[in-house]
Amino acid sequence: MSRPDHNRTFRLLAGYIYRDPRLLIRSLLLLLLATALDVVGPLLAKIYIDDYLLTGDLRWQLILQLLLIYLLCQLGAGAFRYLQALSFTKMALNAVTDIRKRAFARVMRLPMRYFDHARTGQLVSRITNDTEAIKDLYVQFLSNVLGNAVMLLGILVAMALLDLTLMMIALALVPAVITIIYLYQRLSGPAVAQSRVQRAEINGSLNESIGGMAVIQASNQSERFLRHFGQINDHYYRSRLRTVFASGLLLRPAIDLLSITTTVGILWLFGQQVVAGVAEIGVLYAFLNYMARFTEPLAEITQRFNLYQQAMVAGDRVAKLLDEPEARYGEQQAQLDNGSMTLTGLSFGYLPAKTVLHDIDLKVPDGGFYAIAGHTGSGKSTLLSLLLGFYPAPRGSVLIGGSDIHDLAQSALRHGIGLILQEPFVLADSVRANIDMGRGLSEQQVQSAARKAHLHQAILQLPQGYATTLGEGGLRLSTGQRQQLIIARALAGEPRILLLDEATANIDSETEQVVQQALARLRGEITIIAVAHRLSTIKQADHIVLLSHGRISEQGDHRQLMALEGGTYRAMYELQQQAARIEAIND
Template sequence: MNRLIEFWPILKRLIKYAIPYKKKIILSFFLLISGATAEVLGPILISYFINNILSQHKFYLQVILIIVITFIILQILSVFFNYFQSIYFNKISVGIINKLRHDVMNSAIKQPIYQFDSQPIGQIISKVTNDTEAIKELYDTVAPTLFRSVTLIVIILCAMFTLEWHMAIIAMFIIPLVIIIMSIYQYYSTPLLRKVRYYLANINNKFNETINGMNVIQQFRQQNRFKKSIQNSSQLHYLARMKILKLDGFLLRPLLSLISALVLCSFILSFSCLKHEVFEVGILYAFITYLGRLNEPLISITIQQSILQQAIVAGERIFSLIDSQKQAYGKHKKRLKTGKINIKNLSFSYLEPQKNILDNINIDIPSKSFVAFVGHTGSGKSTLANLLMGYYPIKNGEIYLDNKPIKSISHCILRESILMVQQDPIILADTFLSNIALGKEISEDKIWETLKIVNLDSLVKSMPRGLYSILGEEGNTLSVGQKQLLSIARILVKNPKILILDEATANIDSGTEQLIQKTLTLIRKNTTLIIIAHRLSTIIDADVIVVLDKGKIVECGNHKTLLQKNGYYSKMYNFQLFKH
């Protein structure tokens, strides 16, 4: 009972998804009841035939034909009704799961970036795929089976009491025993089912990690280690599943079959000990038939309990994602007029409040200026870029864009006004056109003009279908430099107020770097440009170079001024110059 109360809120939320299909569900239930009724009426006809025709040797051909034809019609109707109710329930379940998957995916897309930093991607994928599939069975298997089973039990018991109430009371003893078995099963199966869902998600996560890192795995000959890791996860999943199967094997069909056998023995003893006038042979036949049919829905109910448990556990995981806290954005929806940035007393930490990644950062960046952030690995450069993008909520200090606090700016204006080119740009397995437009209505002329600026026009023209050529998964048909140029082409068609390049030239050749530098010179006419760079030769022309060390600004000025100071920047620059 406690577990039922615990699960009720989740079950209630899952049931709410069925409300739009109310009329179809009513029709499906009508078909289901009709099929169950037709199925139960068959043994009554046979009982009548045994008692009134066979036992009395009154073989009237017309009556026998009517009984046979009626019996066949009832069986056909039962098949007909059960077929269509199954079709309807499956249509309903697919529609509900489509809506649920939409909600889960919509929630996953709206998750703050820091959620993806702390949560394995495979876990999220498992929620969208495996968990929603488990919930699908709630609608297309559990609900119709439970309703059909309960309907059959009620109709069978009514038929039993109509035929002979003494034996019906004996049959009734099976129901409380089944309820006890179901309660015991629920108690032991729930924690096991939670483990199964967790282990399955863990397997998905390991497969995702292995496939994405295949180059590194093969390069460092780590195949056996990753194979063992997946085998261990699979073994844990297997052991948990085996425990559930053992539980099913003991508490479900064998135990219920034993109880049914005991009830059947009670029928036979009652028939043998009492006067034959009390029980007729036809009634005994009907009761034996009904007992077999009563046994099946009781077993079905208990088996469905297992699937119901899995659906509820999957629902817990899905609703934990849907209900997870979303990042709050402001309500300001007016476009930014300038690319001016002011950072005031900004401090930031990820998980440990006492360990700041950024410590009391103060910078004023005029609109349309070129600013570079430099520093050793771990100095806080990328963290600062992510905060400018609005990926993380700011708790200490403030960032102003165009004199407006970043927390007051709406998500759509933020994403429209400030864009980032990353070191490893994401390329979709789609057309060149789709990768540049990204869902926006942009003319082909504008895209060709942009491709010419970034020197990709000749590459696109050489492809069989031009702009409509499909790029491989993650853009594997393009070189690293071409991916970077493509990601910059995305920026040029959007014309943002602020552009951030996070190590965008770290992995490309000098020729491609020069192309990017020319493109950035054009961008600077209308956009505030912020570059995070390890290769200091790319930022010599920056208006301001901000040097970070351990989350603090240690130097600030242009290239010439910083070299004269002979400090952090000078040492970094001379080291790179000497190395090359």
């Protein structure tokens, strides 16, 4: 496992530290005040022991004043630390909120090629778990380390005021702790990085398993998926165990050992001073008090390096996502004024060595109804992806409305082209929201689109009509109605071009006829390009293009293609018709 790029993570996080200078200065001032008041306590105790207790000067007014000052210092230190913690938490939440928004925005703008290999669970893990780990970097690590570092500095200054020689002994702890932290990073870094990857794998496996539960159970694959999840979980367990081992070996136990050794050294030197007759009991008490406070910040700092490792790995994963190049579009903002399409010498492959489409030449007039047919894997859906601008074609050109597709802005493409997929994407929201899709359409526009999709009457029969919440995946609608809803959504944007990718593959014959009626009403008004495996849906098309292994093998209208002796389209159509007749007899 490669180590995270700390420079990339630092670049991501540094800007947020200085993003609100007033909040940062306020946090640091509160930290300094809390530390100063905290450090005063042992000095006051030293004064009480040496100047009052040992000398027998027990004037209660002075002692009471000293006690009052001590209590005020402790209360003030607690209040200032509370306010400082709030300031750092606010800084952290602001940073994480913005990073999470940026990460999600980047995912929404990534090219489709990225999603060919990305796993949904891993992306979700980056936007949720990894950004949460970055928050811990601010709250648990940055705040803690800064607070303890300032505390150490304050204690060293107070020690120096008491006894410079004893302070030098305590100071020897610092380089020893730095060495321990360095060794911990070297040992735990790869294990922490591996554990973050394995956590993302767990999320990905869960997402995949739950999403395909029906298929998994129907194919009796539950045990296999359970074993696969168990293997990932075991890998995560072992990675976490390695980090715990490194933490248990190098962090708290090592610091405690060094602390005891240093305390022994201080006691020995103080004993020498007692023999020489120059020691003060109050100084010893203050030093032992400071040593307890001195080792605790060191231990806290080393303990927090476990969070630091996780946060740096998480930050690197988020920064890497933010560095992914966005999909590139042209700058031509003008909306399409016609739906003509011209494809010239178009070739494309998802991999450089494997071409999916070969030299496609096609001219679609404005308002034409063109259909794309062919066996599975012939390149039908790939062709639609190129028409949508999801992938740049390495060879050939695509003209839409007379303009090169590379010159069109994203808004021009998305407003000008409507898409209807085989699997309907339905929000767990109202019917109106599913048709509107945040475009701010009027009620008349929404209902007009529903009427064009022959869905208006069915919507009125729902409990709250257009305000009815459909539930996750649109469960309150039938399969056919969900497809009609997607058609209404596409038509609501009044596109110049409508692309259908196997839009009738999962609906019954009755609903297919409704879809055909909807397309018939749109004929001539907008350009329609329909990819269909069920040829009965497209036999009324103006022109049918048959793809075979990424090449145009036949084209013409239904009558012309049926007239070709030995033609592939004719064989496919007759086979489907025969299957339909057999199905009708069995029913």
